[in-house]
Ligand code: FES
């Protein structure tokens with residue numbers, strides 16, 4: 001017998017494999033439903049928060065895994081916990097604030113109270129009123145905890161999983177990706193603040209954009225307009241063994257080859273404009289390896305960025321087939337001096353929803369979503385840099401997009 | 415510097431400051447962005463910051479400018495570098511009030527709502543918040559020494575490129 005709804009959708013993937021993406025996967029509501037089950041509640045580790053956001057026992061933060069509301073806490077023993085923000089009684093959210101500090105979470109509906117571990121501690125009128133009503137004798141509070149997630153942290157980055165069988169976090173990330181996370185989280189960080197952005201496109205279109213190093217110097221004309229960047233800067237793409245995560249990195253401008261760029265006849269080569277205030281880009285060399293730009297994606301929805309001296313985590317959250325949100329958490333290091341903080345703030349103009357080199361990313365996803373609306377059976381074409389999934393020492397490639405789809409199809413069974 | 419209460423600001427002073435706020439909004443809404451930096455003093459601060467960050471003393475802004483040069487760069491990038499869908503703004507600014515004085519600067523607050531109309535003709539409430547500003551007079555002309563748009567609409571729809 002076929003179940004109604006979620007399991008009935010069958011995607012026929014084009015024979016070319018992960019160099020093609022059927023547009024249907026960006027639009028179909030049942031694909032969206034299956035993603036919530038097979039990816040977000042499946043064998044994945046999902047970014048939840050930074051350790052630095054929950055310094056004290058009792059600190060909490062609300063977030064999401066996929067579209068499931070989740071609370072992350074540091075319990076009274078100092079342990080990081082996470083549970084679904086859904087009362088075990090009738091399902092109301094038990095926490096309404098975005099962050100705070102508390103010993104108990106009390107549902108406003110009927111005041112069931114839970115501790116920072118998500119265990120049920122109190123049920124009003126459990127024994128009824130004047131001997132009448134109340135819970136049955138066999139009511140066991142221990143069986144009515146909030147639904148808990150598995151938690152693992154790496155270098156102060158907190159991940160959660162719904163899957164009791166998913167392998168350890170570091171295995172999931174792989175050695176290479178761990179190395180890049182460690183590179184940024186090499187010492188205690190200090191959270192500098194948040195930005196939130198909503199987009200009218202499927203979450204995967206934004207995630208592809210993050211993995212798409214091909215578009216960077218073409219769409220984002222800020223650097224080229226002001227004569228500050230070349231696509232021929234040395235850099236590349238690294239992936240983990242599965243292809244689901246990636247890092248795209250660029251070294252500071254040393255061996256520029258302007259001719260190659262001019263010959264490509266791109267509209268973005270144009271340096272008749274100069275920055276009035278050059279101080280915006282005056283930064284400090286922070287990383288010994290000379291990489292000035294590193295964008296890392298961790299499947300299914302985390303992005304870790306170093307763009308010059310701006311450090312941030314972007315959390316990508318699906319909100320229905322045609323909507324998603326991006327939550328930006330900016331940070332520096334706990335030992336930053338005031339000058340360094342000012343540098344980070346000035347350079348933060350480059351990133352975020354109003355970022356000189358990232359604001360376009362909000363717009364292009366919507367262009368794709370609008371463009372494909374009537375052609376579910378057609379596919380996108382993803383053959384830049386070849387048809388394989390592998391690390392490459394150049395950036396004119398879509399290899400990491402192919403890596404994403406490879407893993408996506410495995411999880412979704414397409 | 416100590417903050418004094420401005421109990422009885424003259425009608426002329428109030429009118430001059432209100433005029434500053436309204437012509438500022440008019441400038442943006444009429445797409446005269448090249449003029450926009452001229453509403454500021456040579457040394458100035460302009461920020462658009464989420465209420466959440468502002469309330470928690472977190473520094474992160476969506477736009478952070480601490481010089482007039484940075485304001486001009488915003489407009490150069492807006493005109494020549496950034497790529498975005500054409501749109502128009504309408505500001506509704508209300509409740510302009512002088513709430514204090516700090517040296518030669520008047521502390522001024524106002525509420526604003528920005529409506530955005532995109533290419534498809536749909537107008538949405540794009541951003542709502544309050545201005546927390548410092549106004550000074552330079553050669554008799556009111557200018558923003560500091561303009562901070564603290565927005566309640568914590569979710570920015572798609573992108574922000576035009577100043578608020
Ligand atoms: S729904 Fe939470 S106590 Fe009833």
Ligand SMILES: [Fe+2]
Pocket residue numbers: 209215216219220357358360361
């Ligand atoms: Fe981009």
